[in-house]
Amino acid sequence: MRRTRGFDFTNGLVARLQDSTGVMTALTKEATFAFGAAFLPEQKAFGCPTGGSGLVMLAGPHKERKDAAFEFDRFAAKPENVA
Structure with missing residues (x-):
C-alpha cells in the first residue's frame, strides 16, 4: 500500500x-x-479559517492564552503525537 x-x-x-x-x-x-x-464542530457559527488541517494560532488572545496554545501546538506537532 x-x-x-x-x-x-x-x-x-x-x-x-x-x-x-x-x-x-x-x-x-x-x-x-x-x-x-x-463538518468541524461549531459553537456559535461554523468557520474554518485555515481551510485545512494546519495548526493555527489567532493574534487576538492575551499572551498567556497564546503561550498555552503554542505549547499545545508544539505537543500536537511532534511525530509521535500526530496519529
Whole structure:
C-alpha cells in the first residue's frame, strides 16, 4: 500500500482522522471499510479559517492564552503525537 497522510486511518490503527476533504479520494481508494466526512464542530457559527488541517494560532488572545496554545501546538506537532 502506498503511504498517505491517512495511512494509520486506512489501516485501522486510529478510529478518526481530521484532515482536508481533499484527501478523500486517496482514503476511498485505500480503505477497506465504509467511512464518511463531517463538518468541524461549531459553537456559535461554523468557520474554518485555515481551510485545512494546519495548526493555527489567532493574534487576538492575551499572551498567556497564546503561550498555552503554542505549547499545545508544539505537543500536537511532534511525530509521535500526530496519529
